[in-house]
Amino acid sequence: MEQNDINRIVRAVHETIRGNTDAYNVIVTAYMQKLYYTARSLSGSDAQAEDLVQETLIDGYLHLSRLREPEKIEGWLMRI
Numbered sequence: 001m002e003q004n005d006i007n008r009i010v011r012a013v014h015e016t017i018r019g020n021t022d023a024y025n026v027i028v029t030a031y032m033q034k035l036y037y038t039a040r041s042l043s044g045s046d047a048q049a050e051d052l053v054q055e056t057l058i059d060g061y062l063h064l065s066r067l068r069e070p071e072k073i074e075g076w077l078m079r080i
Contacts, residue, residue, distance in 0.1 A: 005030070006071055013070035016061070024061055031077055032057070038078060056080045 009030055015023035035056055039049035059080050060073075067076055 001030075001074075009073060010070040013064060013067065013073060017065050024064075027060070027073065028057055031074060034074070035077060 009027060012023040012026035016027070032053060035053045036049055039052040039056075040046065043049050043052060056077060060077050067073060
């Protein structure tokens with residue numbers, strides 16, 4: 001991921017925390033595919049992978065203010 005992309009995601013994290021719910025779409029778009037492929041490889045099921053990604057993104061949204069280093073959001077989401 002390029003530095004411009006990381007900067008855009010970090011801005012989206014801050015905007016989301018400030019209440020701009022639309023900004024979370026930047027994060028979802030950036031990581032949904034990678035989350036899906038990881039969940040699919042772990043679960044072995046498309047349906048389970050979709051559910052896991054949805055739950056991860058919801059948890060991420062709900063707890064985004066706990067993220068101390070926004071530039072490390074990818075690893076944080078993967079751990080969820």
